[in-house]
Structures are given as structure tokens and as C-alpha cells.
Amino acid sequence: MNTDRTIIRYTSSMCPVCLNRLPAVLERHEDGVYLVKECPEHGVYSTRVWKDKIDLEDWIAREDPLDEVQRGQCSGDCRSCTSTHGQDTCCVILEVTGRCNLRCTYCFANGGDQTAEPAYEELCAAIEDIAVQGRGPLIQFAGGEPTMRDDLPELVRYAKEAGCRYTQINTNGIRLAEDEEYVSRLAEAGLDIVFLQFDGCDDEIYRKLRGTDLLETKLRAVTNCDRYRIGVTLVPTVVRGVNDHEIGNIVRKAAELFPAVRSIHFQPLTYLGRYPGAISGDHYTLDELMADLCEQTGIPEKALLPSRCDHAMCEFHSTFMVSSRRQLIPMTDRAYDTRRERTPADRNRQYVAEHWSRDSSAENALNDAGSIDGEFAEYDPGIPLVTQSSESMDFNEFTRRMRTHTLKISAMAFQDAMNIDLERLYRCSLHVYEDGKLLPFCAKYMTPARH
Amino acid sequence: MELAEYGVFADKCFRDTPPPCAAVCPLAYDVREFIRLMRRGSIRSAYKIIRSSLIFPSVIIRACPEYCRRTCVRGRLAGDESIDLKSLEQVCVDKMAGKDPERYNIPQKSARIAVIGGGLSGLACAYRLASYGYQVRVFEKTALLGGELPEGLDRQWCHDEITREFKAVRCDFGLETEIRSLAEIEADAIYIATGAGGADFREDGSSCAGIIMRGGASTGADLMESVQMGLTAAADMNNLLLTYRAERREDITLEVPERQADERYYSLHYDTSVAKEIPDKGAPEAFRCMRCSCSECYDVCPLMGKHKQYPKKICNEMIVTLKPNKSRRTAVRMIMGCTECHMCREACPENIDMGKCLQEARTDFYESGAMSPVFHDYWLQDMDFCESEEARLFAITDESRPADVLYFPGCQLSASMPELTVRSYEALQKVSENPAVLLGCCGVPAKWAGHRSDHRRVRDRIISDWERAGRPLVVTACPSCLENMKDMHPDMKVVSYYSFAAEHPEMAGIGGAAGQTGGVGHGARVKVIDPCSSVSEPGMAENVRGLLETAGYEIINNDPDPACCGFGGHIYNAVPALHDTFAERRIEDIADTDIIAASYCANCRDILAYRGADARHVLGMLLGTEETRRQPPELSERRDNRRTVRGILAHSEQEEDSGEDTGMEILISEELIRRMDRELILREQVNEIICEAEETGCKVYDEDDNVFISHKRFGAVTIWTVYSRSGDTVTVENVYLHRMTVREDA
Amino acid sequence: MKCCKCNVEMIEKKTTFEYLGHEANYPVLRCPVCGQAYVPEELAKSKIAEVETLLEEK
Structure with missing residues (x-):
């Protein structure tokens, strides 16, 4: 064993060329933590997965490593797997179309290239299956671009009736901006959450990543969703050199648009599906994102908590109370993290869904005006974004405001063929529906490396 | 450490070493994993395993002389046959027959490799390097690839098979090309595998290549060893080329490594049964293999x-x-x-x-x-209690002389069975001249918590009392204490109560010295539960059995059978599920039967009784006092029991802790105690709240219900107590807690 | 409700509770002289427990 390289843990990975399962090791080098693996046929691969901007051992302190049996069970080949997965289903993604009205440079689903679209009945059967297998999950309609389908509101309604507890669409927002009637139909059908792709507040970014100016469209989509009280989560894909400097502005925009925007869910770029060129040897890691987030906003690093449902290296989340001046007050603190056991998937689902959706009755009960709109002053870029003090409020008020006045900032780091760590895959609770099976996200979209 | x-x-652990079959095979692969996959019928995955070791599986299998069969563990068993691995490998090959290997897009490396000799050694090297992306060229002087092959293998067939395998990679072949001098080749590295008696180019002064490796039959290797050398050469070349400098010159001749089976494998326990039902896709021979490890x-x-x-x-x-x-x-x-x-x-x-x-x-x-202090906190507090004035006692019958025997019952015996503790000392007193007793803790909770200095402190105290007593023989009723005390002092002799009793048959009431053949046991059937610590004194387990038999019990397990009950290490708080596993396992075969579980460790007894076994302490059985299935006392009761034992042995009136100085009697109902136990609220904490409230007046009075309420912060929780008072009697009505702190500055 | 130390009736007053670095308040009975508080069981098991859970990010 190389004495100046500590092994943090043993795990398994895949060969980026042939996708065979390989034993792998997480090793600390001087400049960070690397995932190192060797394919007997294709050689050694080493990828940096953590840049030590945040103490890794502290971050994964409560993570239980897999034992040999569990490790042996996970082959990474989810389609043919018959063993028990390491985590129940929190959310299920259902691809309702391959069509898309954009053709983005990066697309994990490789959308827009297919013209095939499943029939409505076929999707209904899938939804019923999902409701049972996922035990009433949060169902996310995706694609391609799900709003290409006129019958999307019907599918949403069908999902709610079939027993899916929460419904969500993952969209670029173009149709939501241009077709208000469509939004009202979605709201009527009971849509809870809109995941809105949102890369920044500068159209240059959209041109680079999405091929066209989109900022105004996105903002209009938010306005329309607000009108019908559907909670919006901004979902930026963070690409180094393109919009990693924009993180602070995105958070400021969310504070400005609150409560129309309930949360932000960052996704550092992962090499899945369609991407230009070769896989970069240098991923934008989760800890890099956390460091940039804290630096660009003033959020204290200790306010970020690791996931306890999925693997700690997959996600962070944090909760902020939004003051009447639209300042963010951190409510979470890693030092006080009392969660001893893993969070079961269904409790996690309720927790995230409550943060991402809007609770109309709670909002209406807030004040005499019966609406949340009057609660916040105009956004003032001159005052600090993050503040520590909170007016001491009484229990009832506190409980209510934790429901109506909280903004959640989170991130999910997906895995590609270079950095896939099967221990993380084993714990995944975000599943994609394919031919009757629920596949962990990164397994479903796993793409071999190209040169 | x-x-x-x-x-x-x-x-010295040899768990992950190769089993004898793989140890002697030059092309060894992970045979255990291979067999596991073959049993499941995952032929494709099994094929992947052997492929990277066997390189050209279809050819190699045919050529293999089966070293494994000589050393197979199963083959050494009487009347059994060694495993036919070759047939299993053949199954994989047959399944993949005719399928061209997958071709991947591998990035090209710039270094050029030349392989001289198209025999299996050279070809193995060439294939491996080509799959890493190097530019490889093989030179073979005949028209066919394969080189020296065993009799019976058709050369054309081998050539065709090998050519098919090479479709997966990019590699050039120069057939019917004989190299006479290295100057003919342009390469950064050369592998020379020209076979036995072939050209070795040693006198060649040309230095067109930086790295030269030699392997194969010319080194004395047999065919399989030659193949392995080719793979080794490829790996070594790859390593050297990664740090390649143009001016470097290496000329390395590979050596045949020693291969030997590890003899230790032959004396392990194996499950030699073969599955009756073999799944459809599984290969039957794979079920005969024992996957030795x-x-x-x-x-x-x-x-x-x-x-x-x-x-x-x-x-x-x-x-x-x-x-x-x-x-x-x-x-x-x-x-x-x-x-x-x-x-x-x-x-x-x-x-x-x-x-x-x-x-x-x-x-x-x-x-x-x-x-985290949470794990052992409770036990350390318990140990502190045993060491406190309320529970600890050191007493010699006649203080003016040295004692001959010092009885150390162990703190859990007093906590669980106070009467038995006293009776067992009485029995001991009858056969000793000047007995002494030491009630306290042996210090093992500190050891198990990793608190070295606390452990030493408790032990030093015991040693000092032992010295005061004149260094007597120490007799302990707890095997766990014995294990932890026997190395305390070089001159201290520690024996178990049971071994002591076995040597003193005159101990009345113990060992059926009362004389009847039926004894107290009346032929009842007993399984002796040997605690794990029984191994620390040779003969303890046998002595216990002897005592029980003399007392008239029928022992059903005569051989000592120590096992873990889950108490040790105080893992209860840290890993409660595991504690349960140990306990359940211990009780497996006696759970719902009439068999008495005779335990000579108070902890085992309590744990088994809690789980429904008819568990009794051996001392109690010998004295005829033990009732069936008596449940262990609750937390609060355990401390009271210790106080009681102390009181009796110190000949003083010691009441249950009922209010310390204020002289109050504090009553808590059974039901409330149970609720408190569940929330880990101790009676002592409630007593503390009430005593302080009464003393300082910091309490609140509710006229409607005629109760007082007071509270106090303990660590991470605030505990509230609701109670009523009548004269000197306090009745606790309710107890609850919360984690938030209350700010009470006015 | 009477404070036994000061022998006065207790009055309901907004009281601050602290947990995990955050504060919230609720009116509970307090002694106007020494500040002693009384938290009834129903409050501990309902609202206090609720706030504790929200802050523990369960």
C-alpha cells in the first residue's frame, strides 16, 4: 500500500470503456480524493471526486459503509439485478416523451433526437405500476420535454388518482411561459411541483448551454406557476467556466421571486447522455459547488447538511427562513445534526415534497389578507443576502413559517462512467421507470466514455 | 496499540490467500467467484472472470494440464474426487462459442511494441498490450499462430481461434517473418518469446529498443507458465512505459515463479454436502466445489x-x-x-x-x-455507583488477623439476586477460617469503555483491599470478574466459586452435601449455559457440571460449550440489534422447552430469562432457592438490591434510597417506573428533583389538583416531576421531559 | 398556580425556549418575582415536540 495515500474506503466502480464492474478504491492524494480502479482489459482509471474544499471525513461521518455482502450484491447492472436494493424509492422519473423543443449542448436524457412517444394508455399502465412499486412515490414527469404532450395534465391527474402522493414535472418552462391555459390545466389536475431548468440570470449562459436566449421565458414561466400556486424549484446545471460564477445571482433571484420559487436544486455537470467532446478529467465536484455557493452568497458552510437518505456524497441540502426583507436565515447547522439513523425514503419524500410544493391553505391562513403575497418587501440587492438573527417568534408562528417561509437550497451530484461509485448507487432513492423496473438514476443514464 | x-x-490470517487449486495454477483466477457464478448459472459473468486470466480460453483450456486436480481439497477427502474445473471452463467457452468478442474504442497510446514469437506466450503479451491501446506488432516465422502446442491440438484450429480473439483489439501480424536482428525492428519495447532453443538476440548490439523482455519456454517455463509470463511481461512493460525515458535501456529475463499450495487449507472445516436441488441453469460440478476458504x-x-x-x-x-x-x-x-x-x-x-x-x-x-459518551455512559455510571459508599463494602470477619478467603460476588449478582449473594457468602463462611468479603466492581465496564485510567483506578482499589486483608485467596462467583481479575497482581490467586466448592465438598447446602441422592434437583433436565468467560479457568465448566450432578440434576450437555450471550463489551447501547442477535442465538434450542438453562454468570442468566428461557443461576439451583423464569429487576431496583446486600453484610439497616437527608419516603408506582424506564429517566433523577424542590422551595403548586411540580436540567434534557405530599410521604404522579431549554431569567 | 418560593400567583408570560441554536417563544406561567417557569405536559408533548422535530431536520 502506498504509504502517502490513505485509503478512505474500498468500493466498486465500472470500467468507463466496457462498463464492467471493477473493484475500486477511494484514495486521498495531496490534492483531493480520487476514485481509482483498474480494468484488466482497459487499464487504470483515476478520477478526482472530492477537492477537499470541505472536510470529507466530517461530511461522510455518519455514512455507513456497505458490508461485503451488500457490496457483493451491487453489480451496477441494474437492469438484470434481482437482489434487494439498498434504499426504497423516494421519487420515480417517468419519461413521457423523447421529443423536445430545445436541443441543449448537455442533455443526460439525450432528448430531442427521438420522435417516438409512448401512447397515453401505455403511460397510464406505467403510472399504476409506479404507484405500486414505488409505494405512492413522488412521480416526476420528464422526457425529452414533458410539456410537448397536450395530455400531460391528464397524466398528472391519473397519477394522483393512482396513488402517487406528489406529482412533479421536469421542464425547460417554454410552454409554461407561453401557454397560461396549459398551466391552469396542470394546476387543476393537482400538479404539486415544477422543476424548472434555470442556469442563471444572463442570457449569454443560455445561449451557450441551451442554444438560445431564455431568461425572459423562464421568468414568465415562474409568474404563471405563481398565479396558480404551483411551487417552482429552480434547477441549474452548473458547468465550470460557463455559469459557476453565477451561483450567487441564482440564489439572489430565488430570494427575489420567493415564494413563487420555493427552492433551488443545483446539479453539477455529469457526463451522461449527450455532451460535447470527451469526458473532462476534472469534474465540478459537490464540495466545489458548496464552496462556491458559500463564497458567492455568504451562507456559512456549516449550514449545509449531507443527505441521510441517499449517500452523503450525492447530495447536500439546507433550509432557510426567508425574512420579511427577503433575507435568508439559515435553519440548519451541521454541528447540531442530531439525525442518528438513515432517513427512510418515504420520510425523505415527504420532507422534500413539502419544501418543493406550496401549501395554499397554510399560506392563506397567514394573515388577514389571506395571502402570502404581502408578507415580503421588495427585494433590495443592497442588504446582505444572508443574516443570522431571527425575530423570536412563538411556537405556532414558528411551525407555520417553517411551512410557508422556508427556502431550500440543495444539490445532487450524479455519477458518470468515470466517477461511478457503486456504494453510492446502492443507496440511491431516485429511480427511473423502464420496462417495469425501477432503475437508479445513474444506472439508467450511464453512458460509456467516448474519445 | x-x-x-x-x-x-x-x-497469520490466510483468509484471502488463493486456495490450493489456484495456488498451483500459473493462470490462476478468482476461482471462488467463478464457482459462485457458475452455481447461479451466470455463465457470461463467469466467462468474464476466466477470460482475463486465460486470454484465449478456448485454446488454453484444451492445452491445460490441470495442475489444480493434484491439490484440490475435495480430492483429498476419502472416497471423493477432485473438482473438474476444466469442464466448467469449457461450459463457459461453449456458451460464448462463435461470438466475436466485443470491440471497444480504446484510445491509442504512442509507444510501439514488438513481439518476437507467435507462440502462446508472445500472443498473450501482444493481446494484453494491444488492449491497453499500444501499437503492437507480432512477428512469427511460420504461417500459423500458436507456436509449440500439445499433441492432439489442431494447429489450424488454434490459429483460427486466436485470430478471432484478436478481432477485439488492434494488432498487426507479420507471419512467415523471421527476425534475425533487432535492428530490423522499430519499437520502444520488445518481448522476445521465441521458444525453447529459439534465437535470443543477446549478442545483438543494436539498441533500437529501450526495453527488452524475455520470457516463455526459453526460461524453462512450461506452456501455461509461458502464457503467464507473457501477461506479466505486458503488465511490467506497461508500468515501465508509463515512466518511459527514451534513453533508458532495460533487458529483463523473466523467471518462473514458485507455486505452492497452502497446507492449512486441508485442516479447515468444510461443508461437504452437495446441494440436492440444482437450479436449471447451474452447473452440477460447481456445487461439488467447496469454495475453500x-x-x-x-x-x-x-x-x-x-x-x-x-x-x-x-x-x-x-x-x-x-x-x-x-x-x-x-x-x-x-x-x-x-x-x-x-x-x-x-x-x-x-x-x-x-x-x-x-x-x-x-x-x-x-x-x-x-x-461518543452515549455508548457506555450508563455502565460507567453503574460502575461508579458500585464503587460509591452506598454499595461498596470491604469487611473482614476478624480484622485483627489476615483473611484466608476473600469473597468477590461481582456487582451484577448483587444487583440481580441479592438474597443469593448473601446465602452464597454464608456457605463460603462455613468453610473458611477468617472470611472477608468485597462488594464492588471489578472494573471491566471501564475496560470495555476504553477508559484505561479508570480501569486501573478500580483495580488498584481492589488490590489495596486485598493487601489489607493479608493477600487471601480470592473467590469470585462471576466468571467475567474472574477473567478480568486473574492477572491483576502476580501474587493474587483467583478461583471461581464453583472450583472452590468442588474442592470443598463439605460446603453445606452446596453440592448436595446434605446427602440425598435425589438432591434438590430431583432429576430435572438441565442444559448448562457456559458463559464465554468460562474458558479463563480450566476445569470451571466441568466443576459446575459436577456440582449440579451431585445435587441431583440431569445434565444434557456434558461437553463444555461456551458461547456469547451478548452482554460482553457492553454493546447493548452501541449496537442493540447485534446484542439481540447474540442473545437470540444463545437461546435458540431451549426457548420454548421445559429444559432448565443453568447459568453461572448472572448476566447470561438475566439475558436469557428476559427472553423467556427457564434460566436459573447455578448457585440458586444448588441452594434450592431459584424460582423458574424469574425476570431480571429493572434499573432502579438493581441499585436498591446492591444497597440491600451491603446493608446486610455490613450489619446495618440500609433502607431503599427514599429521600436522602430530608427523611422523606418517595413512592413511585410500578406503571410510572416502567414509563420512566422506557424514556431512560432514573428514579434517582426524580428523587433529586423532589429533594431539591423541597429544600429550596423551587417548586410550583397547583391548587386544583393539589400537586407540586418541579424541574431540573440533566445533560441534554429537562425533566419535570409532578408529585403530591402528605407528611413525609411523597407520591410521584407524573414525570415527563423535553429537549428544549427554558429561559427562566426574569 | 403558585410559586412556592416567592408565595405569589404565577402569570402567563412570553417565554423564550432555545434549541439547536434557534429560539422560539410561547406564553407559559411564570413567577413574576423569581422567574420560575411551569411547562405543562401537554405543551411538552405537542408544540414543543413539534418544534424540536422541525429543528432536528428529521
Whole structure:
């Protein structure tokens, strides 16, 4: 064993060329933590997965490593797997179309290239299956671009009736901006959450990543969703050199648009599906994102908590109370993290869904005006974004405001063929529906490396 | 223990070494994994395993002389046959027959390799390097690839098979090309595998190549060894080329490595049964293979078995966990879950004592400041209580002379069975001249918590009392205490009560010295539950059985059978599920039967009785006092019992703790105690709240219900107590708690 | 409700509770002289427990 390289843990990975399962090791080098693996046929691969901007051992302190049996069970080949997965289903993604009205440079689903679209009945059967297998999950309609389908509101309604507890669409927002009637139909059908792709507040970014100016469209989509009280989560894909400097502005925009925007869910770029060129040897890691987030906003690093449902290296989340001046007050603190056991998937689902959706009755009960709109002053870029003090409020008020006045900032780091760590895959609770099976996200979209 | 010591602690463990079949095979692969996959019928995956070792499986299998059969463990069993691995490999090959290997897009490397000699050795090297992306050219002087092959193999067929395999990679062939001088070739590295008696180019002065490797039959290797050399050459070349400098010149001749089977494999326990039902896709021969490996330790230990952790793995994780750079958590469960029952050490062919390793780790873990106090807090407080004035007692019958015997019943015996503690001392007193008694704790909770200095403190106290008593023989009723006391002092002799009683048949009431043949046992059937610590005194288990038999019990298990009940290590708080596993396992075969479980450790007895077994303490059985299925006392009662024993043996009136100085009697109903137990609220805490409230007046009065309410902060919780008072009697009506703190500054 | 130390009737007053670095308040009975508080069981098991859970990010 190389004495100046500590092994943090043993795990398994895949060969980026042939996708065979390989034993792998997480090793600390001087400049960070690397995932190192060797394919007997294709050689050694080493990828940096953590840049030590945040103490890794502290971050994964409560993570239980897999034992040999569990490790042996996970082959990474989810389609043919018959063993028990390491985590129940929190959310299920259902691809309702391959069509898309954009053709983005990066697309994990490789959308827009297919013209095939499943029939409505076929999707209904899938939804019923999902409701049972996922035990009433949060169902996310995706694609391609799900709003290409006129019958999307019907599918949403069908999902709610079939027993899916929460419904969500993952969209670029173009149709939501241009077709208000469509939004009202979605709201009527009971849509809870809109995941809105949102890369920044500068159209240059959209041109680079999405091929066209989109900022105004996105903002209009938010306005329309607000009108019908559907909670919006901004979902930026963070690409180094393109919009990693924009993180602070995105958070400021969310504070400005609150409560129309309930949360932000960052996704550092992962090499899945369609991407230009070769896989970069240098991923934008989760800890890099956390460091940039804290630096660009003033959020204290200790306010970020690791996931306890999925693997700690997959996600962070944090909760902020939004003051009447639209300042963010951190409510979470890693030092006080009392969660001893893993969070079961269904409790996690309720927790995230409550943060991402809007609770109309709670909002209406807030004040005499019966609406949340009057609660916040105009956004003032001159005052600090993050503040520590909170007016001491009484229990009832506190409980209510934790429901109506909280903004959640989170991130999910997906895995590609270079950095896939099967221990993380084993714990995944975000599943994609394919031919009757629920596949962990990164397994479903796993793409071999190209040169 | 120093970090470096963990690294070598399990050196002798041979768990992950190759089994005898793989140890003698030049092209060894992970045969255990291969067999596992063949049993499941996952032929494709099994094929992937052998493919990277056998390179050209279809050809190699035909050419293989089957070294494995000579050393196969199954073949050494009487009347059995060695495993036919070749047939299983053939199944894989047949399944993939005719399928061209997958071709991947591999990035080209710039270095050029030349292989001289198109025999299997050269071809193996060429294939491997080509699959890494090097530019490889093979030179073969005949028209066919394959070189020297065993009789019976058709050369054209081999050539065709090999050519097919090479479709997966990019490699050039120069057939019918004989190289006479290295100057003819342009390459950065050359592998010379021209066979026995072939050209070796040693006198060649040309230096067009930087790296030259020689292998194959010319080194004396047989055919399979030659193939392995080709693969080794490829790996070594790859390593050298990664740091390649144009001016470097290397000329390396490979050597045939020694291969020997590890004899230890032949004396392990194996499951030689063959599955009756073989699944459709599974290969029958795969079920005869025993997948030999040593799992003696984790076959007996649920902690190791659950995580399939064998000693070397555990030690590696200790190093990671204890290293000062804070990568702490990987092995905490292992460290906190060991009960130190020694079963692993007893089972290990090399006697590796993982209990000792984990105990050291626990101490190091605690000393590094990383251990959460929660795990052992309760036990340490309990130990402190045993060492306090309320419970500790050292008394000699006649203080003017040295004592001959010092009785150390053990703190759990007093806590659980106070009457028995007193009776057992009475029996001992009758046969000793000047008996002394020491009520206290042997210090093992501190040891198990990793608190070295506290452990020493308690032990020093015992030693000092023992010295005061004139260094008598120490007799203890608790095997666990015995294990922890026997090395306390070089001159201290410690024996178990049972061995002592066996040597003193005149101990009335013990050992049926009353004389009847029926005895107190009346022929009742008994299974002796030997605690793990019984191994620390040779003969203890036998002596216990002797005593029980003399008392008229019928023993159904005559051979000592020590095992773990889950108490050891105080893992209860740290890993409660594991504690349950140990306990359930201990009770498996006696759970719902009439068989009496005769235990001579108070902890085992309590744990088994709690789970429904008819568990009785041997001392109680000998004295005829033990009732059936008596449940262990609750937390609060345990301390009272200790006070009672102390009171009796100190000849003083010692009441249940009922209000300390204020002279109050505090009553709490059974039901409320149970609720408090569940929330881990101690009676002492409630007493403290009430006493302070009455003393200082810091309480609140509710006229409607005629009750007082007071509260106090204990650590991370605020506990509230509601009580009524009538004269000197206090009745506790309710107890509740919350975690938030209340700000009471006016 | 009477404070036994000061022998006065207790009055309901907004009281600050602290947990995990955050504060919230609720009116509970307090002694106007020494500040002693009374938290009834129903409050501990309902609202206090609720706030504790929200702050523990379960």
C-alpha cells in the first residue's frame, strides 16, 4: 500500500470503456480524493471526486459503509439485478416523451433526437405500476420535454388518482411561459411541483448551454406557476467556466421571486447522455459547488447538511427562513445534526415534497389578507443576502413559517462512467421507470466514455 | 496499540490467500467467484472472470494440464474426487462459442511494441498490450499462430481461434517473418518469446529498443507458465512505459515463479454436502466445489459474520478509523460491537485474538476523543455507583488477623439476586477460617469503555483491599470478574466459586452435601449455559457440571460449550440489534422447552430469562432457592438490591434510597417506573428533583389538583416531576421531559 | 398556580425556549418575582415536540 495515500474506503466502480464492474478504491492524494480502479482489459482509471474544499471525513461521518455482502450484491447492472436494493424509492422519473423543443449542448436524457412517444394508455399502465412499486412515490414527469404532450395534465391527474402522493414535472418552462391555459390545466389536475431548468440570470449562459436566449421565458414561466400556486424549484446545471460564477445571482433571484420559487436544486455537470467532446478529467465536484455557493452568497458552510437518505456524497441540502426583507436565515447547522439513523425514503419524500410544493391553505391562513403575497418587501440587492438573527417568534408562528417561509437550497451530484461509485448507487432513492423496473438514476443514464 | 501493530496483528490470517487449486495454477483466477457464478448459472459473468486470466480460453483450456486436480481439497477427502474445473471452463467457452468478442474504442497510446514469437506466450503479451491501446506488432516465422502446442491440438484450429480473439483489439501480424536482428525492428519495447532453443538476440548490439523482455519456454517455463509470463511481461512493460525515458535501456529475463499450495487449507472445516436441488441453469460440478476458504472465525461470530469481516480486513479498517486525520467512522460498529467472548480465537487455526484487537481499538478510540459518551455512559455510571459508599463494602470477619478467603460476588449478582449473594457468602463462611468479603466492581465496564485510567483506578482499589486483608485467596462467583481479575497482581490467586466448592465438598447446602441422592434437583433436565468467560479457568465448566450432578440434576450437555450471550463489551447501547442477535442465538434450542438453562454468570442468566428461557443461576439451583423464569429487576431496583446486600453484610439497616437527608419516603408506582424506564429517566433523577424542590422551595403548586411540580436540567434534557405530599410521604404522579431549554431569567 | 418560593400567583408570560441554536417563544406561567417557569405536559408533548422535530431536520 502506498504509504502517502490513505485509503478512505474500498468500493466498486465500472470500467468507463466496457462498463464492467471493477473493484475500486477511494484514495486521498495531496490534492483531493480520487476514485481509482483498474480494468484488466482497459487499464487504470483515476478520477478526482472530492477537492477537499470541505472536510470529507466530517461530511461522510455518519455514512455507513456497505458490508461485503451488500457490496457483493451491487453489480451496477441494474437492469438484470434481482437482489434487494439498498434504499426504497423516494421519487420515480417517468419519461413521457423523447421529443423536445430545445436541443441543449448537455442533455443526460439525450432528448430531442427521438420522435417516438409512448401512447397515453401505455403511460397510464406505467403510472399504476409506479404507484405500486414505488409505494405512492413522488412521480416526476420528464422526457425529452414533458410539456410537448397536450395530455400531460391528464397524466398528472391519473397519477394522483393512482396513488402517487406528489406529482412533479421536469421542464425547460417554454410552454409554461407561453401557454397560461396549459398551466391552469396542470394546476387543476393537482400538479404539486415544477422543476424548472434555470442556469442563471444572463442570457449569454443560455445561449451557450441551451442554444438560445431564455431568461425572459423562464421568468414568465415562474409568474404563471405563481398565479396558480404551483411551487417552482429552480434547477441549474452548473458547468465550470460557463455559469459557476453565477451561483450567487441564482440564489439572489430565488430570494427575489420567493415564494413563487420555493427552492433551488443545483446539479453539477455529469457526463451522461449527450455532451460535447470527451469526458473532462476534472469534474465540478459537490464540495466545489458548496464552496462556491458559500463564497458567492455568504451562507456559512456549516449550514449545509449531507443527505441521510441517499449517500452523503450525492447530495447536500439546507433550509432557510426567508425574512420579511427577503433575507435568508439559515435553519440548519451541521454541528447540531442530531439525525442518528438513515432517513427512510418515504420520510425523505415527504420532507422534500413539502419544501418543493406550496401549501395554499397554510399560506392563506397567514394573515388577514389571506395571502402570502404581502408578507415580503421588495427585494433590495443592497442588504446582505444572508443574516443570522431571527425575530423570536412563538411556537405556532414558528411551525407555520417553517411551512410557508422556508427556502431550500440543495444539490445532487450524479455519477458518470468515470466517477461511478457503486456504494453510492446502492443507496440511491431516485429511480427511473423502464420496462417495469425501477432503475437508479445513474444506472439508467450511464453512458460509456467516448474519445 | 500503535497503528503499525494493527497492520500486522492479523498477519497469520490466510483468509484471502488463493486456495490450493489456484495456488498451483500459473493462470490462476478468482476461482471462488467463478464457482459462485457458475452455481447461479451466470455463465457470461463467469466467462468474464476466466477470460482475463486465460486470454484465449478456448485454446488454453484444451492445452491445460490441470495442475489444480493434484491439490484440490475435495480430492483429498476419502472416497471423493477432485473438482473438474476444466469442464466448467469449457461450459463457459461453449456458451460464448462463435461470438466475436466485443470491440471497444480504446484510445491509442504512442509507444510501439514488438513481439518476437507467435507462440502462446508472445500472443498473450501482444493481446494484453494491444488492449491497453499500444501499437503492437507480432512477428512469427511460420504461417500459423500458436507456436509449440500439445499433441492432439489442431494447429489450424488454434490459429483460427486466436485470430478471432484478436478481432477485439488492434494488432498487426507479420507471419512467415523471421527476425534475425533487432535492428530490423522499430519499437520502444520488445518481448522476445521465441521458444525453447529459439534465437535470443543477446549478442545483438543494436539498441533500437529501450526495453527488452524475455520470457516463455526459453526460461524453462512450461506452456501455461509461458502464457503467464507473457501477461506479466505486458503488465511490467506497461508500468515501465508509463515512466518511459527514451534513453533508458532495460533487458529483463523473466523467471518462473514458485507455486505452492497452502497446507492449512486441508485442516479447515468444510461443508461437504452437495446441494440436492440444482437450479436449471447451474452447473452440477460447481456445487461439488467447496469454495475453500477459512471462515472459522466469522462462522462462530455474528459480529464478524454479519459484515463478513475477517481479521485482515478488520485490522485495515482499524488503521483507517484510528488515524489522526479524522477518517473515523468506517469501523465504529465493529469496534463497539465486540463482546470479547473469545469464540473467534478459539476457532481460529492460528489463534488470532480479534477480541483483543478490538478492545485495544476501543481504548485507542476513546483516547483519541472520538468516542461518543452515549455508548457506555450508563455502565460507567453503574460502575461508579458500585464503587460509591452506598454499595461498596470491604469487611473482614476478624480484622485483627489476615483473611484466608476473600469473597468477590461481582456487582451484577448483587444487583440481580441479592438474597443469593448473601446465602452464597454464608456457605463460603462455613468453610473458611477468617472470611472477608468485597462488594464492588471489578472494573471491566471501564475496560470495555476504553477508559484505561479508570480501569486501573478500580483495580488498584481492589488490590489495596486485598493487601489489607493479608493477600487471601480470592473467590469470585462471576466468571467475567474472574477473567478480568486473574492477572491483576502476580501474587493474587483467583478461583471461581464453583472450583472452590468442588474442592470443598463439605460446603453445606452446596453440592448436595446434605446427602440425598435425589438432591434438590430431583432429576430435572438441565442444559448448562457456559458463559464465554468460562474458558479463563480450566476445569470451571466441568466443576459446575459436577456440582449440579451431585445435587441431583440431569445434565444434557456434558461437553463444555461456551458461547456469547451478548452482554460482553457492553454493546447493548452501541449496537442493540447485534446484542439481540447474540442473545437470540444463545437461546435458540431451549426457548420454548421445559429444559432448565443453568447459568453461572448472572448476566447470561438475566439475558436469557428476559427472553423467556427457564434460566436459573447455578448457585440458586444448588441452594434450592431459584424460582423458574424469574425476570431480571429493572434499573432502579438493581441499585436498591446492591444497597440491600451491603446493608446486610455490613450489619446495618440500609433502607431503599427514599429521600436522602430530608427523611422523606418517595413512592413511585410500578406503571410510572416502567414509563420512566422506557424514556431512560432514573428514579434517582426524580428523587433529586423532589429533594431539591423541597429544600429550596423551587417548586410550583397547583391548587386544583393539589400537586407540586418541579424541574431540573440533566445533560441534554429537562425533566419535570409532578408529585403530591402528605407528611413525609411523597407520591410521584407524573414525570415527563423535553429537549428544549427554558429561559427562566426574569 | 403558585410559586412556592416567592408565595405569589404565577402569570402567563412570553417565554423564550432555545434549541439547536434557534429560539422560539410561547406564553407559559411564570413567577413574576423569581422567574420560575411551569411547562405543562401537554405543551411538552405537542408544540414543543413539534418544534424540536422541525429543528432536528428529521
